[in-house]
Amino acid sequence: MRDELLSAIAGEILTRSARRVAIDGVDGAGKTRFADELAGALTDRGAPVVRASVDGFHRPRSDRHRRGRTSPEGFFRDSFDYPRLVELLIEPLGPGGSGRFVRAVHDVRAESPLELAQESAEPGAILVLDGIFTHRPELARFWDYSVWLEVPFAVSIPRVAARDYADPDPLAESNRRYVEGQRLYLAECDPRSRATVVVDNADLARPVIVT
Structure with a gap:
């Protein structure tokens, strides 16, 4: 079922001649895996793909934590260098772009x-x-096609915990920066309504298109 969904989305991207595709979701929604597999589905159909992540455009820690190490607002507002992401990666790969791009500027680990x-x-x-x-x-204005992966915090945070040896409780104080920062994003930007398609990815083996 997962392969069929990814194939369908790849086909729609190609039908639309979309050049810039975003995979969004909260931490632990399964964005990296979904994007990797979607890139593979596009490649299988003969399309050249540039695979990248917003994680390559983190700001330095001093900028990310300038509002405080545990600040949810800092997580939402200060994590990434959007001007450089646009200048070095997104615009060059868009219509009229040079095609010459930089994949990442910062190693956050x-x-x-x-x-x-x-x-x-x-x-x-x-x-x-x-x-x-x-x-x-x-x-948001740059995406020709975008996916919002719908996953509740009760599922996403334990996934992150299993990956990063963190606390699996969404209400844990150590998770407040990330959960509440994501809530700010959901409230201010409503990514679900902006995405081309919304996919329920709570069950990784059986994702379902819900809009």
């Missing part, structure tokens, strides 16, 4: 800047970008 060489996309390449907050006003 190492907390160090990256100096990656500029790459050249194949003609007609489709950008498949995953990441939180990708339906913010700074980014």
Whole structure:
């Protein structure tokens, strides 16, 4: 069922001649896996793909935590360098773009800047970008096609915990920055209504299109 859904979305992207595709959802929604598999489905249909993540455009820790290490508002407003993401990756891969792009500028795990060489996309390449907050006003206008992965915090936070050895309780104080930051995003940006398609991804084996 998962393969069929991904194939259907890939077909719609190609039918629409979409060049820039975003996969959005809360932390633990399954964005990376979904984007990887969607990129594979597009490649299987003969489409060139540039696969990237918003995570490659984190701001330095000093910027991310300037409102405080546990601030939900800081998580929502200060995590990413959107001007550089647009300038170096999104605009070059859009209509009239140069096709020359930079995939990432910061390694958030190492907390160090990256100096990656500029790459050249194949003609007609489709950008498949995953990441939180990708339906913010700074980014939403660029997407030719976008997916919102609908997953409740009761499911998403335990997924994150299993991956990062963190607390699986969505109400835990250690999760407040992330859960409440996501709630700010949901309230201010309503990504569900902005996405081209909404997919219930609570059951990874059986995702379902709900709009």
